[in-house]
Amino acid sequence: EIVLTQSPGTLSLSPGERATLSCRASQSVSSTYLAWYQQKPGQPPRLLIYGASSRATGIPDRFSGSGSGTDFTLTISRLEPEDFAVYFCQQYGSSQFTFGPGTKLDIK
Amino acid sequence: EVQLVESGGGLVQPGGSLRLSCAASGFTFSSYNMGWVRQAPGKGLEWVSYISGGSITIFYADSVKGRFTISRDNAKNSLYLHMNSLRAEDTAVYYCASWDIGTHCFDNWGQGTLVTVSS
Numbered sequence: 306e307i308v309l310t311q312s313p314g315t316l317s318l319s320p321g322e323r324a325t326l327s328c329r330a331s332q333s334v335s336s337t338y339l340a341w342y343q344q345k346p347g348q349p350p351r352l353l354i355y356g357a358s359s360r361a362t363g364i365p366d367r368f369s370g371s372g373s374g375t376d377f378t379l380t381i382s383r384l385e386p387e388d389f390a391v392y393f394c395q396q397y398g399s400s401q402f403t404f405g406p407g408t409k410l411d412i413k
Numbered sequence: 414e415v416q417l418v419e420s421g422g423g424l425v426q427p428g429g430s431l432r433l434s435c436a437a438s439g440f441t442f443s444s445y446n447m448g449w450v451r452q453a454p455g456k457g458l459e460w461v462s463y464i465s466g467g468s469i470t471i472f473y474a475d476s477v478k479g480r481f482t483i484s485r486d487n488a489k490n491s492l493y494l495h496m497n498s499l500r501a502e503d504t505a506v507y508y509c510a511s512w513d514i515g516t517h518c519f520d521n522w523g524q525g526t527l528v529t530v531s532s
Contacts (some may be wrong), residue, residue, distance in 0.1 A: 306475075340518035342458075349508050349522035350450075350458065356516060393458055397517060400472045402448070402460035 307331055309394055309405035317413040324381040326408045328394035333374045338397040341370055341379045345390045353392075354379060386412075415439040415521045417509050422526030429499050429530070435492040435509030435523055443467075443487035446512040448519060449494050451505035459505070462494065463512065477503075499530045
């Protein structure tokens with residue numbers, strides 16, 4: 306089973322700053338099957354990025370994804386107040402789906 | 414508009430059973446693979462099960478294999494999760510989600526239904 310590790314666990318930043326979130330896999334992951342989700346309290350997850358770097362419908366262009374192999378990154382170029390949430394990466398491979406533990410992005 | 418509405422959650426004793434349902438609308442349900450993902454209180458997301466549009470392909474997480482059964486009724490636009498031998502560690506909000514075979518991700522999610530396993 307592929308294990309995803311996300312860092313940092315918590316990231317404290319101010320609106321307007323740049324956020325860089327990391328997702329590392331225990332073995333190589335196909336970029337095609339790497340996605341990022343945002344979750345706010347009391348809400349279901351929301352798809353942000355699929356295929357490691359493609360934005361989902363309606364996602365602002367301040368969100369971008371990159372990476373390949375075992376290292377993937379979600380970048381938020383300029384934080385807006387509504388971006389403070391928890392972010393999960395997720396992969397599919399070998400009949401199994403796994404999520405990372407999440408990075409909590411909170412207001413400094 | 415795509416809608417996924419889960420139901421069937423509640424309080425159940427350890428060792429008990431429960432059936433969750435997910436009613437889908439706003440898309441061609443039979444063309445989409447579907448999944449269940451759960452989230453224990455204050456914790457992260459855990460994938461539970463997955464089923465293809467025609468129910469040919471089914472996967473389970475090791476943590477529920479042999480206890481949970483996923484199924485679907487395309488005529489009723491509904492997804493199900495039959496849960497047996499429930500344990501305290503199965504306590505979670507259970508989300509149904511559609512899997513887009515083009516983008517290879519869970520693209521739409523329901524609001525979730527809470528399952529509490531406790532005596």
